[in-house]
Amino acid sequence: MGKKAKTEIIVGMGTCGITAGASDIYALAGELAKAKGLDIKLSSTSCIGMCHSEVLVDVVVDGFARVTYGNVTTASIEEIINSHAAENVPVIKYALAQMPSYGKAYDDIPVFSQLPYMNKQERVVLSNCGFIDPLSIEDYISHGGYEAVKKVIATGDPKAAIEIIKASGLRGRGGAGFPTGLKWEFCNKAQSDIKYIICNADEGDPGAFMDRSVLEGDPHAIIEGMLIGGYSIGANYGYVYCRAEYPLAISNLKVAIAAAHERGFLGDSVLGSGFKFNIKIKEGAGAFVCGEETALIASIEGLRGMPRAKPPFPAQKGLWGKPTVINNVETLANVPRIIVKGAEWFSSFGTEKSKGTKVFALAGKINRGGLIEIPMGITLREIIYDIGGGIPNDKAFKAVQTGGPSGGCLTTAMLDTPVDYESIAKAGSIVGSGGMIVLDEDNCMVNIAKFFLEFTQSESCGKCTPCRIGTKRLYEILERITNGKGRKGDLELLEALSEDIRAASLCGLGQTAPNPVLSTLRNFREEYVAHIEEKRCPAAVCKPLITFTIKEDTCTGCMACARSCPVNAITGEKKKPHFITPELCIKCGSCFDACKFKSVLKK
Amino acid sequence: MFQEGVPMEGLNDILAKYYQSEGSIVSILQDMEVRYGYIPEEAVSWVSGQTGLPASRFYGVATFYGQFHLVKPGKNVVKICRGTACHVKGSEKISDDVQTMLHCGVGETTPDGNFTVEHVACVGACARAPIFIVGKDVYGKMTPQKAKKQLEKYMDGEGNGKKG
Numbered sequence: 137m138g139k140k141a142k143t144e145i146i147v148g149m150g151t152c153g154i155t156a157g158a159s160d161i162y163a164l165a166g167e168l169a170k171a172k173g174l175d176i177k178l179s180s181t182s183c184i185g186m187c188h189s190e191v192l193v194d195v196v197v198d199g200f201a202r203v204t205y206g207n208v209t210t211a212s213i214e215e216i217i218n219s220h221a222a223e224n225v226p227v228i229k230y231a232l233a234q235m236p237s238y239g240k241a242y243d244d245i246p247v248f249s250q251l252p253y254m255n256k257q258e259r260v261v262l263s264n265c266g267f268i269d270p271l272s273i274e275d276y277i278s279h280g281g282y283e284a285v286k287k288v289i290a291t292g293d294p295k296a297a298i299e300i301i302k303a304s305g306l307r308g309r310g311g312a313g314f315p316t317g318l319k320w321e322f323c324n325k326a327q328s329d330i331k332y333i334i335c336n337a338d339e340g341d342p343g344a345f346m347d348r349s350v351l352e353g354d355p356h357a358i359i360e361g362m363l364i365g366g367y368s369i370g371a372n373y374g375y376v377y378c379r380a381e382y383p384l385a386i387s388n389l390k391v392a393i394a395a396a397h398e399r400g401f402l403g404d405s406v407l408g409s410g411f412k413f414n415i416k417i418k419e420g421a422g423a424f425v426c427g428e429e430t431a432l433i434a435s436i437e438g439l440r441g442m443p444r445a446k447p448p449f450p451a452q453k454g455l456w457g458k459p460t461v462i463n464n465v466e467t468l469a470n471v472p473r474i475i476v477k478g479a480e481w482f483s484s485f486g487t488e489k490s491k492g493t494k495v496f497a498l499a500g501k502i503n504r505g506g507l508i509e510i511p512m513g514i515t516l517r518e519i520i521y522d523i524g525g526g527i528p529n530d531k532a533f534k535a536v537q538t539g540g541p542s543g544g545c546l547t548t549a550m551l552d553t554p555v556d557y558e559s560i561a562k563a564g565s566i567v568g569s570g571g572m573i574v575l576d577e578d579n580c581m582v583n584i585a586k587f588f589l590e591f592t593q594s595e596s597c598g599k600c601t602p603c604r605i606g607t608k609r610l611y612e613i614l615e616r617i618t619n620g621k622g623r624k625g626d627l628e629l630l631e632a633l634s635e636d637i638r639a640a641s642l643c644g645l646g647q648t649a650p651n652p653v654l655s656t657l658r659n660f661r662e663e664y665v666a667h668i669e670e671k672r673c674p675a676a677v678c679k680p681l682i683t684f685t686i687k688e689d690t691c692t693g694c695m696a697c698a699r700s701c702p703v704n705a706i707t708g709e710k711k712k713p714h715f716i717t718p719e720l721c722i723k724c725g726s727c728f729d730a731c732k733f734k735s736v737l738k739k
Numbered sequence: 740m741f742q743e744g745v746p747m748e749g750l751n752d753i754l755a756k757y758y759q760s761e762g763s764i765v766s767i768l769q770d771m772e773v774r775y776g777y778i779p780e781e782a783v784s785w786v787s788g789q790t791g792l793p794a795s796r797f798y799g800v801a802t803f804y805g806q807f808h809l810v811k812p813g814k815n816v817v818k819i820c821r822g823t824a825c826h827v828k829g830s831e832k833i834s835d836d837v838q839t840m841l842h843c844g845v846g847e848t849t850p851d852g853n854f855t856v857e858h859v860a861c862v863g864a865c866a867r868a869p870i871f872i873v874g875k876d877v878y879g880k881m882t883p884q885k886a887k888k889q890l891e892k893y894m895d896g897e898g899n900g901k902k903g
Contacts, residue, residue, distance in 0.1 A: 155867045155879035187866030190879075342822035345863030380769075380806050381862055421765055422805030424860065438762030440803040497865055499824035505866035537823065573823045573865075587826050591860070597803075702839060725832060726883070 143176045143221050145169070148192035148266065150183030150352050151345075151384055152506075156190035161213050165193070168217045176221055182353030182388075184266025185507035186253060189232060192266075195220045201234040201241045204248065253504050256523055258485060258511045260493045261346075261469045265353035265507075270388050273395040276356040282401055284475035285363045289409045297368045298324060301471065303479035305491030310336055310427070310464030311542065311568045312644075313490075313557045316471075319461055322451040323369040326459035331371040333362055334455065334462045336432060337378035337385070340424040341540030342591065344571035346495040347465035349507050351378065351385035354469065355392035359415060361468030363406065364475060366413050369461050374415040377432055380422060389417060424541075424595035428643050429454075429462045431597065442597045443643035464569070466495055486512035490556035500537075500573035503528050510555065517551040520574060531576040535659070539568030541588045541595075542648030544655025545581065564655050566648075580677035581660040582667055586614040588652035596645065603646030606637035610653060618678040622668035630657060676738045679723045684738055686727075688713040691735040697727035745779045754789055764792075764800050768807055777808035805860070813848040813855035815893045817841075819886075820870035822861030829882075830869040834858065836883040840890065853894070 147153070147162040162180060169176045186192060189206030195216060196202045203226050205216055212230050219225045226234075226242050233248040234241060241247075248254060268275040276282070288297045302317030323331060335358055339347040351358060362374045378386055393415055396402040404412045418436050425431045426441040433455050435441035454460025470492065474482045483491040490512040496519065499505045503525035510519065516536060520526065527533050535545040544565035546553065553563045560567050575584065593607035610633055613626055634650030641647045657664060666672045673681040686697070686706075693711040698704075705721045708714030716727070728736045753770040757763035767786060771778055778801050787794040801807040819825075819834045834856075838844055841854050848855040864870050867879030871886045873893055878886070 151862070151877070152864045152867050152879070155864045155870065155877045187864070190867065339863065340860070342861035343824050343865055345861075345865055348863040381859065418765075419769060420804075421769060421807065422860070423803065435765065436762055438764040438766070438800070440799055499865035499868060500827045505824075507866075540823065571823065571865075573827060575827055579827050584827070587823070595860075702836075724835065726836075729883070 142198040143174070144194075144196040145176055145178050145217070145221060146194040146196070147178070147180050148182070148184060148190060148194075149180035150266075150349060151382075152183055152187040153190045153192065154384075157209075158191045160210065161191050161193065161208055164210055165213055165217060168214055169221065172217065172222055174217070174222055179269055181266050181268065182270050183349045183507060185262060185349070185509075186232070186504075187506035188504045192232075195226070196238055197221075197224045198239070200224065200239040201236045201245075202238040203234045203242065203245060204232045205230045206232040252525065253506075253508075253523055256514060256518055257509055258493050259509050260473050260482075260485075261350060261357075261466055261495050262353075262507065262509045263473070264357065265349055268354070270353050270355055271391050273356060273392065273399060276354070280476060281356050281472070282360055284472035285360050285367075285401065286407065287475055288364050288367055289407060289411060294324060294368050294370060297364050297471075297475060300475060300479050301368075304474045304482040305479075305486075305489075306467065306470055306474060306482065307490070307557065308464055309466035309470070309494065309569070311539070311566065313567070316463065316467055319451060319463070320365060320368050322449070323371075323459050323461045326452055328459050330373070330456075330458045331369055332455045332458060332460040333365045333369060333371045333374045334432065334436070334460060335362055335374065335376040335465060335468055336427065336429075336462050337376055337382075337465050338420045338427045338432060339379060339382075339465070339569065340427045340595075341542075341569050341571045343499060343537075343540055343573050344497045344569045346497055346507055346570050348379075348382045348385050350465050350469050350495075351382065352388050355385075355389045356396065357469045357472055358389070358465060359392055359396050359402070361463070361471035362415060363401065363413055364471050365461060365463060365468065367406075367411055369459070371461070372412045372414070374413065375418050375436055375455070376415060377418045377420060377426070377436060380419045386417060386419060393417070423597070424591070425597045425643070425645050428645060431643070432462065433460065440597070442599045443645075445642060466570070487554065487556045487558075489558055494555070494567065494570060496555075496570045496572045498524050498572050498574070501527050501531065501576040501579070502574040512556040513554045515552050515554055516546060519555065519572070520551070524574070527574065527576050531578060533574070534577050534579060535575045535581070537565075537573040537575060537584065537652075538571065539566035539651070540571045541592050542566060542644065542651055543568050543571075544651050545575070545584070545659060547659045564658060565651075578675055578677070580618075580673055580675040581656040581663045582614060582618055582673075583675075583677045585653045585656045586611065586618055589614055589649070592645065592649040596649075600640075600642040600646060602637045602640040603642070603649065606633060606641075607646070607649050609633060610637070610650065614653070617664065617667045618673070618680070620667070620671045620678070620680045622664075624668070626668060627657065627661070627664055682723060682738055683718065684716050684721060684723060684725070684727060684736060686714050686716055687735045687737055690733055692733055694732070696730045696732065697736060700726040700730035702726060745775070745781045747782075747785070749774050750782055750785060754786060764797060765804070768797065768801055772807055775811070777811045779811075810848070813852050815853060815874050816855045816857060816872075817890065818857045818859045818862075818872040820860075820862050820864075820868070820872070821858045822865060822868070822870075824865035824868040825861075825870055828868045833869055833871060833881055833883050833886050837886060837890065840887055854890075 234245040307313040431441040431443040450460040589611040691713040698706040
């Protein structure tokens with residue numbers, strides 16, 4: 137086979153890839169290829185969504201299929217380069233999949249789109265992520281980029297795109313699900329000399345990362361979406377409000393904005409049409425509440441990010457008092473695709489009221505975690521078992537948490553619920569921004585509720601009392617229950633307090649903060665009761681309620697537990713059963729983790 | 740005007756960059772945070788004097804957002820991700836063990852100034868949970884043992900974080 141073939145090596149350098157060591161692999165791949173005297177093009181791409189198999193490296197030999205390698209290490213990259221890049225012989229044992237659209241297929245490597253992880257997915261928003269070089273505007277353009285904005289400007293009619301978006305049924309992907317076309321129409325009708333469009337990239341839900349991935353992997357799609365939105369509502373200024381915790385997203389976006397200016401897609405006369413449009417990046421400063429529209433606006437204005445009462449809605453009175461549209465990253469990434477392929481194409485995906493696809497961040501106790509995009513309407517079971525490959529270590533599925541701190545937990549009985557706005561709401565949670573955290577039998581539901589309340593009470597901006605004090609009191613009650621000090625009547629108190637906070641809080645943060653408590657109370661009430669009445673944590677998580685003991689008959693006396701104990705609470709001679717002194721034990725669980733014979737019991 | 744250790748270079752530039760634009764308090768503070776690693780009191784009073792805005796305006800903003808530090812952090816900032824995915828995969832124990840190892844609570848700095856321990860809400864690498872960060876190095880799929888081992892790399896003979 138062709139030794140001299142022009143070969144490309146592509147390393148996945150999104151945040152997940154880097155976390156797994158992609159930077160080292162990238163550098164090493166370059167060195168190895170150079171040492172072998174190979175003529176290769178080394179490049180990077182963003183997250184393709186298979187975060188469970190990072191580091192991902194793709195090899196494309198000219199004229200042949202693109203092969204994706206998973207869990208690449210410093211050892212396997214050498215083999216891959218020596219065999220595949222140099223000799224065009226793929227290393228089957230490390231190859232995850234191949235994409236025959238690039239050229240001649242190889243034997244014995246599964247096709248990418250047929251992988252169990254991929255074959256139920258429908259990639260619209262993520263179509264470029266992991267495929268194009270996010271730092272190259274040429275790459276974006278060669279994949280059909282900026283065609284949509286040309287089409288929209290060519291109509292000369294700001295309302296043209298609004299009509300298409302309205303007909304597509306696209307709803308805001310940030311959480312509330314408000315129809316995007318309507319939002320644009322309201323703002324288009326508002327009379328003002330200045331208007332703004334803001335991209336909300338303040339992805340605060342701890343457990344959701346689709347906005348990060350899209351900004352990192354396809355920043356030009358966001359710019360194009362904002363251009364179309366800006367043209368439609370009559371805005372000449374755009375802001376991207378992005379979390380400071382996403383440094384790579386911010387730097388990729390900066391490169392993209394500069395390139396778009398150079399090419400005339402941004403500036404005083406976009407594509408020579410006379411339409412002026414500029415984009416500024418505003419870095420968030422670490423406040424969850426700034427995902428709320430009015431708080432986000434206050435933050436851009438340089439103030440404390442505190443929400444205000446609505447109306448007036450931002451579409452009438454937003455940034456600096458001017459009409460403003462705020463769209464989420466995923467929403468905007470959908471826009472150019474809808475314009476190019478049409479409203480009918482988009483609405484062919486999904487259910488009657490929830491059109492299109494939705495990106496979910498699948499994580500937690502799941503075999504194949506990552507970023508997935510599915511047509512609305514497939515079931516939770518399909519997502520967790522078919523795409524995600526089920527629960528690791530033969531543990532039992534317990535619940536899936538959706539919607540983050542504003543959402544709830546769905547149980548085994550709800551696994552056949554279709555994933556769309558209405559069905560998930562009916563089941564007692566929300567789609568939210570798309571976080572999906574899978575919990576297994578080792579997770580305590582009271583602990584999970586406490587975890588979310590710890591988050592919301594510390595992120596409450598403090599403006600209104602029900603949220604500021606209410607979430608704090610909720611947290612304190614949950615804390616005492618998990619400490620074994622729960623009292624009779626606590627559950628009723630939690631419910632009553634939750635209803636008050638829900639009804640009386642000013643913004644979405646407070647109104648939804650009790651949801652994790654209410655949903656776990658509804659679905660796992662017996663776990664709460666066990667904590668309060670039996671002083672027992674069924675999942676053996678809550679420290680004050682558990683004890684560690686050593687099973688004498690299976691303990692080999694290897695001393696691993698004794699060595700791991702930070703407080704010297706474990707005694708015993710070598711090769712003889714060990715003992716834990718309960719008075720000294722701080723219940724850190726180190727011995728449980730250290731024992732290879734499952735002889736440490738946690739109850 | 741400036742105390743030892745709070746050099747003024749750059750502050751003029753920061754101010755000049757934002758002087759004309761509206762809503763710049765957050766941006767000024769962000770640049771200060773980059774410049775000094777925290778928000779020095781002396782820098783705030785200088786900018787306050789230059790702009791005529793009361794220092795309380797700056798502190799109102801600085802204390803609202805999680806990004807800003809009012810105290811100088813240690814040489815290595817250790818961040819344990821406490822997002823949902825990290826929580827369900829055991830980040831609480833990583834945090835506990837790191838705090839025990841360094842004798843340092845969350846938001847505190849070791850007496851030798853080598854480590855500051857912080858929690859971060861979510862870094863968005865949830866499928867690689869639990870995540871653990873030291874300085875700019877991000878580590879995924881951590882266990883308490885692995886995290887402690889990584890930390891050892893950042894200890895030098897002088898300040899091993901175990902003092903105090």
